[in-house]
Amino acid sequence: MKIFLLEDDFSLNKVIKNSLQNKGFFVESYTDGYKAIDVVINSKYDLYILDVNVLGFDGHKVLEVIRSEDKDVPVIMISAEIDIENIKKSYSLGCNDHIKKPFDFEELYLKIQYLFSHKISEEVTEKVDLGYEFAFDLQEEKLYKHEHEIDLTLKEKHLLTLLVKNINNTVTNEMIHEYVWDSKEMEAVSMRSIVHKLKKKLKNGMIINLRGVGYKLIYQK
Structure with missing residues (x-):
């Protein structure tokens, strides 16, 4: 950010x-x-x-x-x-x-x-290009590759939504806690687990870990 x-x-x-x-x-x-x-x-x-x-x-x-x-x-x-x-x-x-x-x-x-x-982008009406033939529909919270939908859990949807809204910018652990868990009590391992599962559904290297700070979704044309 x-x-x-x-x-x-x-x-x-x-x-x-x-x-x-x-x-x-x-x-x-x-x-x-x-x-x-x-x-x-x-x-x-x-x-x-x-x-x-x-x-x-x-x-x-x-x-x-x-x-x-x-x-x-x-x-x-x-x-x-x-x-x-x-x-x-x-x-x-x-x-x-x-x-x-x-x-x-x-x-x-x-x-x-x-x-x-x-913050919700009211201007988004189309899928967001994530590169590597991935796209994400912010309104429907749906991930696609080659136009085929990839199944996501509810928390994976929320996490990817937050990352896409802040693409190429740092999303802190606190922001994830607030957005994905609604600030409710959670264990740190839960966040790491959701991130790990989401990473496996994307191309390696698209989500990077900023140790002790948070994560970043990288998009390069």
């Missing part, structure tokens, strides 16, 4: 960036709105974390630019402001969530997990 972070407090910026990277995310961070606007216009990210009060264009202006280009990408606003009107503005401009500073990193991480795990 590629995350854009705008936070003008250098110390907090570093803490958030390092913490997210330790969770397996790819993070690009910025401290001023002028640079942020330039990057947002010319690049795409899977999620944006925006501080409201920054130098140059503030977080609200950056949010406006993001929404002018993409109505669905998740955006989390962070601010020390307690003014309810400021919070209302964030939501009226289209943010998905708002966190008041100071906050615990786990709170931010839980919100990111939720947004990623529940």
Whole structure:
């Protein structure tokens, strides 16, 4: 997952960036709105974390630019402001969530997990090409090879759905726990078992293990 972070407090910026990277995310961070606007216009990210009060264009202006280009990408606003009107503005401009500073990193991480795990692509109407003559129907959660359906268990369907939605990006163990097991109690061996079974139904090397972090579904043209 590629995350854009705008936070003008250098110390907090570093803490958030390092913490997210330790969770397996790819993070690009910025401290001023002028640079942020330039990057947002010319690049795409899977999620944006925006501080409201920054130098140059503030977080609200950056949010406006993001929404002018993409109505669905998740955006989390962070601010020390307690003014309810400021919070209302964030939501009226289209943010998905708002966190008041100071906050615990786990709170931010839980919100990111939720947004990623529940993000459904409404634009997908066809099978997703996975390479090696495999395809996956996201709406029906069905795996095909040479147009022949491959049987999947319910949890294999959920896991592959999550991996396909995040193709070529890291899916953390926590994201899998949330999405496939609905955060219910499970043993680590259960996750490894489902991943192993799914790997056997795909070509060797399509799903790679990122030790201690999670997994990634690789697609190469």
